Amino acid sequence: MDLSYTPEEEEFRAGLRKWLAGVLPTLPPKPDPLDWPGRRVYDTGWQRRLYDAGYARVHWGASATLRLIFLEETERAGAPYVGANFVGLLHAGPTIAAEGTEEQRARWLEPVLRGDEVWCQGFSEPDAGSDLAALRTRAVRDGDTYVVSGAKIWTSHAEVADWCELLVRTDPDAPKHRGITWLAMPMDAPGITVRPLRTLAGSDEFAQLFLDEVRIPVGHRVGAENDGWRVTMVTLSYERGTAFVGEVVACRRVLVEIARAAHKNGTWDDPVIRHQLGALNAEFTALWRLIQWNVSESERSGGPPGVGGSVFKLRYSHARQELYDAAAAVLGPDALDLGREWTADRLSSLSYTIAAGTSQIQQNIVAERILGLPKGR
Amino acid sequence: MDFQLTDEQRALKTGVREMLARRFDATALRAAVDGGGLDRGLWRALGDAGFFALRLSEEAGGVGLGLPEAVLLFEEAGRALLPGPLIATQLAAGLVEGAAEGATVVTAPDGGLVEWLAEADVVRGDATGAEPIRSADPLTPLHRLPGGGAGGSPERALLTAAEQLGSAGRSTELAVQYAREREQFGQPIGAFQAVKHLCAQMLVRTEVARAAVHAAAVTGDPVEIAGAKLLADEAAVRCARDCLQVYGGMGFTWEAEVHLHLKRAWLRRERWPTPARGRELQAAALEEAM
Numbered sequence: 001m002d003l004s005y006t007p008e009e010e011e012f013r014a015g016l017r018k019w020l021a022g023v024l025p026t027l028p029p030k031p032d033p034l035d036w037p038g039r040r041v042y043d044t045g046w047q048r049r050l051y052d053a054g055y056a057r058v059h060w061g062a063s064a065t066l067r068l069i070f071l072e073e074t075e076r077a078g079a080p081y082v083g084a085n086f087v088g089l090l091h092a093g094p095t096i097a098a099e100g101t102e103e104q105r106a107r108w109l110e111p112v113l114r115g116d117e118v119w120c121q122g123f124s125e126p127d128a129g130s131d132l133a134a135l136r137t138r139a140v141r142d143g144d145t146y147v148v149s150g151a152k153i154w155t156s157h158a159e160v161a162d163w164c165e166l167l168v169r170t171d172p173d174a175p176k177h178r179g180i181t182w183l184a185m186p187m188d189a190p191g192i193t194v195r196p197l198r199t200l201a202g203s204d205e206f207a208q209l210f211l212d213e214v215r216i217p218v219g220h221r222v223g224a225e226n227d228g229w230r231v232t233m234v235t236l237s238y239e240r241g242t243a244f245v246g247e248v249v250a251c252r253r254v255l256v257e258i259a260r261a262a263h264k265n266g267t268w269d270d271p272v273i274r275h276q277l278g279a280l281n282a283e284f285t286a287l288w289r290l291i292q293w294n295v296s297e298s299e300r301s302g303g304p305p306g307v308g309g310s311v312f313k314l315r316y317s318h319a320r321q322e323l324y325d326a327a328a329a330v331l332g333p334d335a336l337d338l339g340r341e342w343t344a345d346r347l348s349s350l351s352y353t354i355a356a357g358t359s360q361i362q363q364n365i366v367a368e369r370i371l372g373l374p375k376g377r
Numbered sequence: 378m379d380f381q382l383t384d385e386q387r388a389l390k391t392g393v394r395e396m397l398a399r400r401f402d403a404t405a406l407r408a409a410v411d412g413g414g415l416d417r418g419l420w421r422a423l424g425d426a427g428f429f430a431l432r433l434s435e436e437a438g439g440v441g442l443g444l445p446e447a448v449l450l451f452e453e454a455g456r457a458l459l460p461g462p463l464i465a466t467q468l469a470a471g472l473v474e475g476a477a478e479g480a481t482v483v484t485a486p487d488g489g490l491v492e493w494l495a496e497a498d499v500v501r502g503d504a505t506g507a508e509p510i511r512s513a514d515p516l517t518p519l520h521r522l523p524g525g526g527a528g529g530s531p532e533r534a535l536l537t538a539a540e541q542l543g544s545a546g547r548s549t550e551l552a553v554q555y556a557r558e559r560e561q562f563g564q565p566i567g568a569f570q571a572v573k574h575l576c577a578q579m580l581v582r583t584e585v586a587r588a589a590v591h592a593a594a595v596t597g598d599p600v601e602i603a604g605a606k607l608l609a610d611e612a613a614v615r616c617a618r619d620c621l622q623v624y625g626g627m628g629f630t631w632e633a634e635v636h637l638h639l640k641r642a643w644l645r646r647e648r649w650p651t652p653a654r655g656r657e658l659q660a661a662a663l664e665e666a667m
Binding site for chain 2: 001002003004005006009065068255256259260263274275277278279281282283285286287289290292293295296297299300308311314315360362363364366367368370371372373374375376
């Protein structure tokens with residue numbers, strides 16, 4: 001049990017801090033959250049700066065500990081989050097790095113690292129959510145091309161993406177997990193219609209994709225035909241690994257801000273509110289320690305993050321919602337003011353127990369894969 | 378950073394678990410529940426195994442290990458439902474004659490209660506006016522102190538949290554084992570999501586508490602320790618409650634082990650800092666950070 005960092009890790013942290021202090025004041029102003037093209041420019045511009053400074057590879061090449069330090073320090077310094085680069089850096093990129101051919105890695109990885117290309121995710125479908133393997137978007141082989149038709153949903157950054165990591169059904173007769181294939185779809189291909197979806201927070205965070213005989217070259221397939229489910233599981237394990245590190249750091253900062261607001265408006269004197277905030281302090285400290293535990297475990301095993309990520313996600317998604325509920329208790333009537341940052345954050349926190357595997361699915365994963373309880377519903 | 382158990386720490390944990398399985402098996406547990414009093418032979422054996430001298434320096438005849446190792450030891454004690462004023466005696470090693478060797482039983486008031494007062498050889502702290510009560514925990518005789526009792530020490534709180542953590546892990550293990558074996562409607566009850574999700578949440582609570590308790594053992598920070606106890610108290614009590622639920626009717630019996638974990642977890646929750654006190658300490662830490 002060692003929580004101290006090596007001299008090399010401390011050196012990395014110090015160098016990063018210094019670089020951040022220099023570069024952050026040179027960033028352009030943040031774009032309007034509803035301005036998608038503007039957000040793309042801003043997010044990819046940040047990625048390019050990371051690339052030029054040698055930090056772009058931290059999400060894949062570096063050790064999990066360096067990644068942890070990177071995410072911790074960038075959040076502390078108030079640097080931009082991955083934003084539009086999320087799928088490229090944390091989903092499609094790691095999948096291509098692990099499962100792609102040499103040619104595919106050469107074609108797709110560098111542009112993601114440089115911030116030249118943006119990816120989106122075409123996994124979920126209207127009738128394939130928690131039961132993702134039930135997806136029905138069909139790909140029919142026509143010579144060296146797959147002809148793809150179907151519908152995808154909850155696709156973030158679809159309007160501004162260059163590529164889509166797409167799951168399609170290539171064998172409708174095989175058992176559902178064994179007939180799926182992973183394809184890289186160019187978003188400018190004919191036959192793609194993007195329809196934005198408005199979230200309960202009032203923003204167009206994601207979109208529906210309609211695919212009508214979209215032609216995708218066979219060379220854009222990552223992994224073998226019908227092996228897409230296994231390829232996808234590699235991607236999902238990355239998402240449940242260190243993806244929330246920066247957010248936990250941010251939550252701890254927000255909690256202090258909430259306490260400050262409570263002091264200011266007198267709600268701190270209410271023991272119910274004070275205890276709620278105190279309990280959240282213990283909670284987020286423990287979640288930070290759990291991240292360190294999981295990172296150390298994945299360093300030891302050398303592989304992608306393990307199922308410990310599901311334990312973390314279950315607890316964190318719930319804690320995040322409690323944090324903004326506590327903020328609302330402190331704000332009182334002001335919690336209904338959409339002009340308040342915490343009001344908007346409270347609304348978006350509602351997606352956390354649903355996105356990337358609902359809490360119910362996560363509990364199934366924990367029960368079946370960690371505890372070894374029998375499958376069945 | 379390598380926030381995992383070292384090979385030595387793993388070996389220590391396994392060694393203690395095996396020793397307790399030998400010296401305090403199911404029969405011994407039953408005997409203790411049926412009012413056997415404090416087993417001096419067992420106490421001595423714990424002393425011989427270095428249980429109480431663990432953190433005493435080697436020059437002073439101890440094992441010379443630190444708080445993280447002590448935490449692993451008390452996790453195992455909590456898991457095995459080992460009775461006796463274990464923490465007070467270990468903290469007295471080197472200060473009270475015979476404590477390190479397991480020749481002297483030492484108790485101390487904590488949170489308005491004194492455990493094992495009549496059986497202890499030495500009381501550290503003020504137990505004036507302590508009155509015996511009929512203890513809800515069949516494994517721990519109790520005296521009630523007038524008033525709420527004074528504060529406590531972070532070390533004691535951390536070791537209590539470690540016991541809670543061990544108990545939470547055991548309750549989870551028991552529930553999962555039972556859910557795999559017990560069949561209703563023609564299948565193991567663990568195949569039903571309602572039961573599955575109870576078990577999953579038990580594991581989540583235990584693992585979050587583990588990260589908190591182990592980190593607090595490494596940093597020794599009083600605020601982090603208070604937070605760890607808060608989470609470990611919750612994990613132990615809630616896991617025992619959920620285990621009881623998974624056990625169904627069997628969970629409500631005297632015979633099943635489940636109630637012993639719940640009652641002991643309730644008792645440890647009353648030790649300093651109680652959850653209410655812990656939340657205040659965490660809130661005070663937030664004020665510091667403002």
